[in-house]
Amino acid sequence: MASLVGSRVERKEDKRFLTGKGRYTSDINLANQTYAIFVRSPHARAQIKKLDISKAQKSSGVVSILTGSEIAEDKIGGLIAGWAIRSEDGTEMKCPANPPLAKDIVNFVGDPVAVVIAESLEEAKVAAEKVSVDYKVLKAVTSTADAMDGDTIHEGIDKNLCFDWLLGDRQKVKEAFEKADKVISIDIINNRLIPNAMEPRACLADYNSASEEITLYTTSQNPHLSRLIMSAFGNVSPEHKLRVVAPDVGGGFGSKINVYNEDIVCSWAAKKINRAIKWVAERSESFLTDIHGRDHVTHAELAVTNDGKFLGFKNETIANLGAYARVFGTVTPTYLFGPCATGVYEIPAAYSNVKAVFTNTAPVDAYRGAGRPEATYTIERLVEKASMELGIDKTELRMKNFPTAFPFKQTLVHTVDSGDYVAGMEKAKQMADYNGYEARRKDSESRGKLRGIGVSSYFEACGIAPSAAVMSLGCGVGLWESAEVRFNPTGQVTVYTGSHSHGQSHQTTFAQIAADELGVPIENIDIVHGDTDKGTFGMGTYGSRSLTVGGIAIVNACKKIVEKGKRVTAKMLEASPEDVEFKDGEFIVAKSNKKKTIGEIAFACYLPGVRDEMKSPLPEGEEPGLKETAFFDPSNFSFPAGTHIAEVEIDPETGEVKLEKYTACDDFGRIINPMIVEGQVHGGLAQGIGQALYENAEYDETGQLMTGSYMDYTMPRADNFPEFNIGYTCTHATTNPLGVKGCGEAGAIAAPPTVMNAVIDALGGQEITMPATAEKVWKACKNLKKSNSKAA
């Protein structure tokens, strides 16, 4: 049987999605359900003086209106940060309470203050407009850079500072900088983004008063984790009386990791009113209340020798957490960011210092890449600048500082098990025709255009994550994953996974793995996920962890099945288990022609009545059934890496930037399905290029979101991109049996500095901030013209 791992198996999920047979949360309707509309704060920061629901209560169709007071009375818990960060001075981080419905004070536009539940959506909307809230508007804090000088948003949190965190050794860095020939320094902004999943958030909470069970259908990337949080911290219901189902989910990019206010409120309220409650976000609500991403202000420095050796690195960052600290809000700008900021380089001394601040904006949390795009942007913009200032070719300078031996002990935290950065760079250069660039530049010039080329090499720590390591760094949970593999008596297989697919094609990739491990045709393998009542526990999908952690749990459970199969075969064929080999779905007794198929073994394991064979096929002490569970806790993160190269052409008259060429050469370890990986790379690149050229979440000084719809928030479209030139190098991860590293976030991590380096190259080295909009580039072109004419 040919191996399926490594082949472009067509996606099992396509038929469902492409023929409209997907089943998303908002497709689900329950008899007698009600509809919720949330009343949200129109102000970024205000005291609630009075909240009057009397008029709204009389509105037609209203079932119930609940506010922050009832939430508090029922002792329903608030939303939490999942990771405790300690400041450099040893103090614990300071986080405000984040009640699901605000009672006394609101902290961002969109913060919910009440929920209106009615018989129909229209009635809920009409009634919601009649809820009258008397606000005393306070001065909002919205700027990341100035947040520490603003009014105190949360009582007791001085300077709006959640923590002031340090990773690395300041003294060593100081010494390294003293030895430097040159210090390259840079001030950059990592622009704030809105995740924009295609499916807006939604939930449907149902309560059964007889079983006292709440069922919550919700758009989550991690239903088990959501249940755990709602139960342990939200006090919504004991865990065994709460079922969380995340059916088909249309994209997450990190924005659906969090348990949100609406999940808690609808679950709690469903029990209170003893009816099902449905809520579906409007797109405007998504813009305002989904977690946002990035939003860093960074000053970084690189100490170098004249011949281009890196000696030391400093990273001083202010990270905006938004109004509240959420699940991965505090780890994203620290452990997911700080260690990776030294990039793919050997730098003897380094530190990352991050001040995380609260502002009156939507909470900021993990968004595709989470911390690693910010890290890569910092180091790769800095290295590109170093190449300009030192006059050393950008690829040479990078290669000069690449590690050549693996495992590579990276400066701050990670030990990278495997990689070959030089090979990646060389292949990328060849794919991009790096050496032919000058001719293309001249051609652009002859047409009055400016051309630039940008390079970025990245590595990232994903496959999140070894539990012991993350718990020692403050994580509230272990980040293992589990799987259950279950044979039916007639030989088909159901694989239950704790990973969750919201666009990652697990149904196909995971089935390919199981098919290879078990020798069962892929058509006979079903992947089940997304329901806390079905199968095993799980921590969900983010941080490129599904394959590297969840996939390995599947492999390990399959291996247990095979082991049991060997024991059963041995008994049935009267051989010793050590002499049974398993290959392509068959158990074969060595040096004989005796064998059993895995289907026969599954059948035997379920002990069918066999009249003429009185003895059991199972060895003594062996339990019936063929079903195994495995929990996998990785021994290390995984470390995809690569080099990307971009070329842009700029029209100096309008400032329009055209991305002419984009080359991505990545090392994801072993690739299970190249077609699916390409899709992941394309999506990541689109988001990364979007950050560099188009996307930007902008608040005005009063805290109103200026980019609250697609009329103003620029989502990139297909015609913004060239054909992507994608290739791979491959070094296998040594820390898991498949040798896989993860591919979901790479594009979003590598693309922003690659594109910006190209834009800035075209602009003669002038710094501009992301996104490189036409007007900003136009201004820079005017400066260039001025300085050129001065020079002439």
Added chain:
Amino acid sequence: MKDFNYHSAKDSKEASKLSSSNSAFLAGGMTTIPSMKLGLASYKDLIDIKNIKKLSGIKVSGKSVTIGATTKHVEVANSKEVKKAIPSLANLAEGIGDPQVRNRGTIGGSVANNDPSADYPSACIALNATIHTNDRKIEASKFFKGMFETALKKGELIEAIEFQIPEKSSYQKHPNPASRYAVVGVYVAKHKKDINVAVTGAKPCVYNDRDLSKALSNSFSSSSIQNMELDSSEMNSDIHASAEYRASLVVTQAKKAVDAC
């Protein structure tokens, strides 16, 4: 969205009769429906005019192209006759919004709405259009009064728009990357007697740039406007483009248009 009454009119007369101070005509609905959904507008009555056969279609004569009010953008973009008579007009329609918008939005709706960054108003000005209503004929130069303001009276219905076929013309739009509306769009048309440089997106209302057209009348080449700098004090400024940038874009897009003529 608030409740409203839906009416379908069978002819212009009925449509006009049904209208009140609290009603809107429903053509493509591409402006009206989103504004209602976002709570920016609400109407008691929506009067659907799409079933009025007479309002849709394209007629070309020797001198002019007449397009019925409910003709969709996609129909103008794909029309062989329009492409032949005024290629730049088909080109303009092709560049409106996205396929969904082009398959619903209508020329009459666009012109009646007079969005400061809409494309069609510039075509009306550049191509010396006449707006035919159920009541009268209005010259384009007298039709666009200000931001979202036109010469239409309450209940007055656009039936067709008649464009004069120019000798040469080109429309060059610098789109807003998010919405794809015009940040600045410049429609240059050279007629036998005059040259129009209609500008949309730059100011609160579409206008004919006299400085540019005068310069081009002396010599119809982009070099004659090459170094012109426009006063930006009356230009729009928002998060997508400052007034200064818009002023520069007007000249740049005008040059591109002249070169493309």
